[in-house]
Amino acid sequence: MPCPRGTPFSFELYPPRNEAAAKALPETLQRLAAVGPDFMAVTYGAGGSSHASSLNVVKQILSDTTVPVMAHLTCIGSSHEEAGRMIREFLAAGVTRFLAVRGDLPADSPPDAPLGDLHSAAELVQLIHRIQAEREPYREIPVPGLPRARAVGRREKVTIAVGAFPNGHPSSRSTTQDIDTLLAKQASGANLAITQMFFHAEDYFAFVDRARSAGVTFPILPGIMPATTPGVLRRMLELSGEDLPAELGIQLEVEPTDEGRREIGIDYAARLASRLVAGGAPGIHLYTYGRPQTALAVLERCGLIDQQHLTTSNQKDYA
Structure with missing residues (x-):
C-alpha cells in the first residue's frame, strides 16, 4: 500500500567522509532538495569532532536550497x-x-576522558532555548504603510528534536527508563522526537503507545535506513543495538548480486514506511548516509515522489 501523496518526509546525511562524497555533495543536496523534503538534517561527529564540516554542510544547504536544515x-x-x-x-x-543528543565520546578517547558539563540531552535542550532567548529576546515586525516603524512581536522559536528508541537505548535499564527520559526531554522544551532505526512497524507503534500513555505529546517521527548489503545491515545493528531481522538478513545473504541486494533493501524499507504511515506515523525520516539515490528509490517505491527524480540524474550512491 503506497503512502498518501503529501506525507511529510525528511533526510539525514553526514558530512562528506571521502573525496568522492565531497565532490558529489553539491549535486546530492540538489537532488534531495528537488523532491521537497520537510527538512534535511546534518549529523555531528562524536564529541563534536565534525563541527566544522557539519557547519559547512549546513551553510551550503541554507545558501543553495530552500529546504529547512536541522x-x-x-x-x-x-x-x-x-x-x-x-x-x-x-x-x-x-x-x-x-537535534539535541548527548552523543558519544570519540572512539579513541582515554577511559578517564572528561564527560563535560552537560550530562544529558535534556540539559542541551535547555541550553539551546536559553541562548536563543538571549540572542533574540523579541522580534521586530514591519508596520504596513510606515516604512521606518517597527512593532514588537514574539521572537522566533526554535524546533528542538531529540532521539527516541523504540526498542530501548543501549544503556537503558528498562523501557520505563526510556519513556521517563523522553518525558524529561519534553519538560526541558523539546518539541519533536526522531527514532533510532528499527526494522518492525510494531516496535514503533508499541513505543508510541507507551509514550502517549505516559504523557509525551510531541510528534515521534520514525527513522528508517535501507539495508542494502549484509555489511550495511551489520553496521545498522551495531549502531542501534537492534536484534537481527531474520527474514531480511537471510534474503541479503543468499542474494548473489549487488543490484538484487539493493532491491531487497529498498523494498523492505518502502514496505516498512508504508506500514508506518498507514498506522498513523507523522511522516518518514530517511537516513541516507552516503546512499542518497537509495533513499530516493525508497520514496519512489512508496509513491511519495515520481520516477523522474530517479532517472534524470547520473549520480550514484557513494558509500
Missing part, C-alpha cells in the same frame, strides 16, 4: 562555554532546527 548537536565532553559557542555558530548561520 543541525545535530552533541554535548558529551563539552564545557558550557564550548557548547554555547557551537549553538551560537549554528544560530548565526540561520539554523532554527536542532
Whole structure:
C-alpha cells in the first residue's frame, strides 16, 4: 500500500567522509532538495569532532536550497562555554532546527576522558532555548504603510528534536527508563522526537503507545535506513543495538548480486514506511548516509515522489 501523496518526509546525511562524497555533495543536496523534503538534517561527529564540516554542510544547504536544515548537536565532553559557542555558530548561520543528543565520546578517547558539563540531552535542550532567548529576546515586525516603524512581536522559536528508541537505548535499564527520559526531554522544551532505526512497524507503534500513555505529546517521527548489503545491515545493528531481522538478513545473504541486494533493501524499507504511515506515523525520516539515490528509490517505491527524480540524474550512491 503506497503512502498518501503529501506525507511529510525528511533526510539525514553526514558530512562528506571521502573525496568522492565531497565532490558529489553539491549535486546530492540538489537532488534531495528537488523532491521537497520537510527538512534535511546534518549529523555531528562524536564529541563534536565534525563541527566544522557539519557547519559547512549546513551553510551550503541554507545558501543553495530552500529546504529547512536541522543541525545535530552533541554535548558529551563539552564545557558550557564550548557548547554555547557551537549553538551560537549554528544560530548565526540561520539554523532554527536542532537535534539535541548527548552523543558519544570519540572512539579513541582515554577511559578517564572528561564527560563535560552537560550530562544529558535534556540539559542541551535547555541550553539551546536559553541562548536563543538571549540572542533574540523579541522580534521586530514591519508596520504596513510606515516604512521606518517597527512593532514588537514574539521572537522566533526554535524546533528542538531529540532521539527516541523504540526498542530501548543501549544503556537503558528498562523501557520505563526510556519513556521517563523522553518525558524529561519534553519538560526541558523539546518539541519533536526522531527514532533510532528499527526494522518492525510494531516496535514503533508499541513505543508510541507507551509514550502517549505516559504523557509525551510531541510528534515521534520514525527513522528508517535501507539495508542494502549484509555489511550495511551489520553496521545498522551495531549502531542501534537492534536484534537481527531474520527474514531480511537471510534474503541479503543468499542474494548473489549487488543490484538484487539493493532491491531487497529498498523494498523492505518502502514496505516498512508504508506500514508506518498507514498506522498513523507523522511522516518518514530517511537516513541516507552516503546512499542518497537509495533513499530516493525508497520514496519512489512508496509513491511519495515520481520516477523522474530517479532517472534524470547520473549520480550514484557513494558509500
